[in-house]
Amino acid sequence: MTASIPGHYHGKGSPLFALYLKTAVLTILTLGIYRFWGKTRIRKYIWSATSGNNDSFEYTGTGLEKFLGFLIAIVVLAIYLGIVQMILFYFGLAVFGEPQSDIEALAQLAGIYITVFAAVPLFLFAQYRARRYRMARTRWRGLRFGMETGAWGYVLRAIGHYLLTFLTLGLLLPRQTFYLEKYMTDRTWYGDAKFVQVGKWTALYRGMKHIFIGVGLMIVGLAITAFTQSPAPILIFGIVGYFWALIGLVSYRIFSLNYLTRHKVLDKEVSFTSDASTAEVVGIYIVGSLAIAVLGAILGYIATTVVAGALAGLGTVAFEDLSNINFVVFLVPVLSYIIFFLLFGGLFLVLITQKVIAHVVSNVTVLNADHLDTIRQRAADKGADAEGFADALDVGAAV
Amino acid sequence: MSACSGRYFGGETGQRLTVQVDAFVNGTTLVIAHEDLPNGRLSWPFSELRALSDGARKDQLTLTLRADTSDDSALVETARLTIDDDPTIAVLRRHCPNLTKRDVGKGTVWKVVSRSAMALSAVAVMIFVIVPALADTMARLIPIEREVRWGKAVVAQIERAFGATELGALHCENPEGLAVLDAMVTRLTSGADVVYDLNVQVFNHPMVNAFAAPGGQVVIMRGLLDKASSAEEVAGVLAHEIGHVESRDVTRNGLRAAGSAGLLSLVFGDFAGGTVAVLVAEAALNASYTREAEAEADRYAHRMLETAQVSARGLATFFDVLSNEERGLEIPEYLSSHPATEGRAEAAKRVAQVQGSTRPILTEKEWSALKGICKKA
Structure with a gap:
């Protein structure tokens, strides 16, 4: 065994695309029920494509347990959502009218914010539980990962950090990023070995460099416009600054991913390197978006034509005595809509998500890997609840 | 092998x-040998072998033993054997009967059925009873002022949806026509106990329709005036819409839809086409509720017409015209928000037959003024 283990990603585009299409069609045919199995199968593919030292990761989750978890979550959420949503709607009615006074305008604004923020704790809760579930269902070299319980603690901390970041106009974003990740990492295990997040949150400020430049450009543009009364500077500086800050945001995410990974320690012995590159990731997004636009247009055109043709044929044969015109007119837009989402989802997964995963994985190395041999299995995490809430609330994990 | x-x-x-x-003993067992293994070797029977599914690596096969019966996947069998050798993989694929079999634990079916029943009944109780x-x-x-404000916003939205670039662009404001419309509303409501301050408007649009919005807002489309052959027909439709206003149907429906739409999107999830499923389900649900409300509004209209001494025959005629129109596109009753139109015409006719004395609601001159409400003064 070598002392360091580089990450490898073996996944290919076309098998994953085929798997996505297959599961998506089954999902539609089962009115959404197959989505739990579909997501599981895609994860199995991606996990098994990830390897170190030629030992693949394994995703042991099952669609069935996800479905069962979802059924439980739905009972709780049905009651919560049904009642809360209607009460909010009742008080939110003021939103529809023109405000008659400042106080009313403020009340409206408060109403809108409360409506949005009422769901935040649930989302954060689901987010932590979803990560815990994924960890509990991930194995490498036969050993389980795992995460301690602590979703409510995460909810409280996350809300606190969000408020701080908001009140400081984003200046404390690195603090939020660092401590939320530390909260989760410090509760994560591989076998009987514990992860610890070390490092300093202030070190993440270097990663914000390009966000600051972008925002700075926008402020400079605003200042020059205010001074010269000409709209050109704000336009030019504004647009350049906006895109600069946007790429700066990607750069920050990559920088913090690298920093946080390099400063994770497993069992006080094993450490990691991570050298993902912003340029590569931005490149994947740009090339991927262009390819999706072109491929999506071509495939979408072919698929819609075929469907419309098939339906027109059907309409004259099988649906002779029904008002077949209405039938076809109704079905074509619905099917086109479905086809559009299928193609977009599949292409995005293959051309962007998987490529980013591949890039990140290939740039991680496990150091001092010999120590891994001393790690033993951990007891299974019973009742990691299969993401029921996350599925019901559609908490946005890419895979 | x-x-x-x-x-x-x-x-x-x-x-x-x-x-x-190693090669199998009598062709049914896989032998795994290593000095660190207990007794130096393991024997895995072919029928118990399972391969991990949906793997990305086609050049290798990862084997495990039959999972135990738990459906909690965190607890399943932990040993894994990965083979890279192509000929061996081919042989195993050929000789292991259950390689791709999914083992399902005992009681799984019952678990799925009972939990599904629980979830379905929770959603059903919410959607059909509690919400x-x-x-x-x-x-x-809901306070009336708030309802009125909401109703005005709804009317404004509808006006935009019908193509008004600025608010008020569709309003018909011929003063003579407005005066006649006013008189008609007064005649209809004089004997009735109407809680709401009615705000009846005509929109300049060819659609044959009329609708009520929350808080006493009623809108008649010009197409309905064009299509109607007598003022009594318009009065009948108006009475029906006032019925909706008085029973707060639209308000109730808006609140109900807000509650159930959230629940439905939860059930169907975010798959491609999920939005369509939610829309169809919501339309079917909505239709079943409004069918009752429509029948109730019809009965309200009948009473109002009787009290105001306006012949219900006009309403019956209007339904007849509508049902002829509908022949073109048969909407099944369960998807349509209105009861079958022919039945409604019959009901109105029966009322007309037993109704007391009636007098015309408008003079000929007033009727043509109402028809011209969308002309510029």
């Missing part, structure tokens, strides 16, 4: 054993 090497993880430690995977009851209560509790 010749022997090859494989990578074995027992699941107790993270240590990798490079094992000797409508809450909507009903809230519709009665």
Whole structure:
């Protein structure tokens, strides 16, 4: 065994695309029920494509347990959502009218914010539980990962950090990023070995460099416009600054991913390197978006034509005595809509998500890997609840 | 089959054993040999072998033993054997009958059925009992000013939807026509106990329709005036819409839809086409509620017409015209928000037959003024 283990990603585009299409069609045919199995199968593919030292990761989750978890979550959420949503709607009615006074305008604004923020704790809760579930269902070299319980603690901390970041106009974003990740990492295990997040949150400020430049450009543009009364500077500086800050945001995410990974320690012995590159990731997004636009247009055109043709044929044969015109007119837009989402989802997964995963994985190395041999299995995490809430609330994990 | 090497993880430690995977004893067992294994070897029967599914690596096969019966996947069998040797993989695929079989634990079916039943009944109780009851209560509790404001916003939205670039662009404001419309509303409501301050408007649009919005807002489309052959027909439709206003149907429906739409999107999830499923379900649900409300509004209209001494024959004629129109596109009743039109015409005719004395609601001159309400003064 070598002392360091580089990450490898073996996944290919076309098998994953085929798997996505297959599961998506089954999902539609089962009115959404197959989505739990579909997501599981895609994860199995991606996990098994990830390897170190030629030992693949394994995703042991099952669609069935996800479905069962979802059924439980739905009972709780049905009651919560049904009642809360209607009460909010009742008080939110003021939103529809023109405000008659400042106080009313403020009340409206408060109403809108409360409506949005009422769901935040649930989302954060689901987010932590979803990560815990994924960890509990991930194995490498036969050993389980795992995460301690602590979703409510995460909810409280996350809300606190969000408020701080908001009140400081984003200046404390690195603090939020660092401590939320530390909260989760410090509760994560591989076998009987514990992860610890070390490092300093202030070190993440270097990663914000390009966000600051972008925002700075926008402020400079605003200042020059205010001074010269000409709209050109704000336009030019504004647009350049906006895109600069946007790429700066990607750069920050990559920088913090690298920093946080390099400063994770497993069992006080094993450490990691991570050298993902912003340029590569931005490149994947740009090339991927262009390819999706072109491929999506071509495939979408072919698929819609075929469907419309098939339906027109059907309409004259099988649906002779029904008002077949209405039938076809109704079905074509619905099917086109479905086809559009299928193609977009599949292409995005293959051309962007998987490529980013591949890039990140290939740039991680496990150091001092010999120590891994001393790690033993951990007891299974019973009742990691299969993401029921996350599925019901559609908490946005890419895979 | 010749022997090859494989990578074995027992699941107790993270240590990798490079094992000797051997030809089978009597062709039914896989023998895994390594000095660190208990007794130096493991025997895995072919029928118990399972391969991990949906793997990305086509050049290798990862084997495990039949999972135990738990459906909690965190608890399943932990040992893994990965083989890279193509001929061996081919042989195993050919000779292991259950390689791709999914083992389902005992009691799984019952678990799925009982939990599905629980989830379905929770959603059903919410959608059919609790949400409508809450909507009903809230519709009665909502302050009238707020309801009026909401209604005006709804009317404004509809006006935009019908193509008004600025608000008021569709309003028909011929003063003579407005005066006649006013007189008609007064005549209809004089004997009735109407809670709302009615705000009846005509929109300049060819659609044959009329609708009520929350808080006493009623809109008649010009197409309906064009299509109607007598003022009594318009009065009948108006009385029907006032019926909706008075029973707060639209308010209640809006509140109910807000509650159930959220629940439905939860059930169907975010798959491609999920939005369509939610829309169809919501339309079917909505239709079943409004069918009752429509029948109730019809009965309200009948009473109002009787009290105001306006012949219900006009309403019957209008339904007849509508049902002729509908022949073109048959909408099944369960998807349509209105009861079958022919039945409604019959009901109105029966009322007309037993009705007391009636007098015309408008003079000929007033009727043509109303028809011209959208002309510029």
